[in-house]
Amino acid sequence: MPTLRYPPKPRPGDRVAVVSPSAGLPGLFPEVYELGLRRLRDDLGLEPVEYPTTRVMGADTRDRARDLTAAFADPTVTAVLATVGGEDLITVTPHLDDAVLRANPKPYFGYSDNTNMLNHLHRLGIVSYHGGSVLVHLGRSGAAHPLTFDSLRAALFTSDWYDLTPATEWGDQPNDWNDTATLDREPVMFPGSGWTWAGPQRVVEGRIWGGNLEVLHWLLAADRVAPVADLAGAVFVLETSEELPSATEVFRMLRNLGERGLLGTFPAVLVGRPKAWEFSRPLGAAEKVAYAEEQRAAVTRALATYNPDAVVVFDLDIGHTDPQLILPYGGDVRVDAVDRRISVRY
Known part of the structure; x- marks a missing residue:
């Protein structure tokens, strides 16, 4: 893979950009947003800098x-944090000033629709960070989850190796942001089930690429993904969103990556725990288990066809479930199946 640069890290006391390149949900949920900003200041010691569209x-x-572009250009800003995801960031990245981004690399944190921005920075040769959200994770009801917070703090302030650990509890049923009375209550959580490993017992080292599977499919359709040769050898990360794509859709998206020649080039695949509940689709306990099992079977089926020798790990706490571990997008990862x-x- 082409060489990617790790940007310099912020320090406590620094100014960091808080942006809404996708959806301006801070404007609709100011109480949740202010809670996230307060934790950014009080718990992480960083000073948020808003921009004109952050709450729009x-x-x-x-x-x-x-x-x-302004956030990257400002010499007093040392990191850029997305407030939340959305669905149209693919229409924003073509308007960025790439020369400014290349000349002023900074750690960028986001997930979901921010896969567009992570992939864009990857193509510019800049390592970014899959995860972190001022609304969802710093503004989490009750308190920021300790596992999320520890990972986020390490990703923000350190440049060392960090061991990911399975969560002892997890959730995918957040409290309703429309009901501010729930902001002091912990969301529903379930006992952790650990990771599930598949494939050969070997150690894989590489650089991370991937993100939200639905967004990756958009990027492929828009021809915004690097050539297969440039991504060969990457450790592929995939996770699905609150739109709860069916197992059939997941298989077909992965099949398309296989037909493109991409899926077979990844020596390891890390699969996020699927979110299986949303306010518009409140699945019951048995339905949630079935949804997750069907998605795992779809991923397994696609890899059996296009990459049977990959090391595979299921149910990582990345993406749309709670807690959320941060991944260095384009950065180094070691997957030790032994x-x-x-x-x-x-």
Whole structure:
């Protein structure tokens, strides 16, 4: 893979950009957003810097791109954090000033629709960070989850290796942001079930690429993904969103990656625990188990066809479930299927 640069890290007391390049949900849920900002200040010691579109829903794509470019250009800002995801960041990245981004690399944190931005920075040769959300994770009801917070702190402030650990509890049923009375209550959590390993027992080292599977499919359709040769040898990360794509859709998306020649080039695949509940689709306990099992079978089926020798790990706490571990996108990862250990270099 082409060489990627780790940007310099912020320090406690620094100014960091807080942007909404996708959806301006802080404008709709100010109490949740202010809670996230308060934890950013009080618990992480960072000073948030807002931009004109941070609290604006439906802001013009060029204005959002202008804010993103300005965040990278500002020499007093040492990191950039997305407030939340959305669904149209693919229309924003073409308006970015790539020369500014290349000349001023900074750690960028986001997930979900922010896969667009992570992939864009990857193509510019800049390591970014899959995970972190001012609304979802710093603004989490009750308190920021300790596992999320420890991973986020390490990713923000350190450059060392960090061992990922399975969560002892997890959830995918957040409290309703419309009901501010729930902000002091912990969301529903379930006992952790650990990771599930498949494939050969060997150690794989590489650089991370991937993200939200639905968004990756959009990027492939828009021809925004690097050539197969440039991604060969990457450790592929995939996770699915609150839209709860069916197992058939998941298989077909992965099949398309296989037909493109991509899926077979990844020596290891890390699969996020699937979110299996949403306010519009409140699945029951048995339905949630069935959804997760069907998705795992779909991923297994695609890999059996296109990459049967890959090391595979299921149910990582990445993406749309709670807690959320941070991954260095384009950064180093070691997947040890012998000792069943995953380490990333922040």
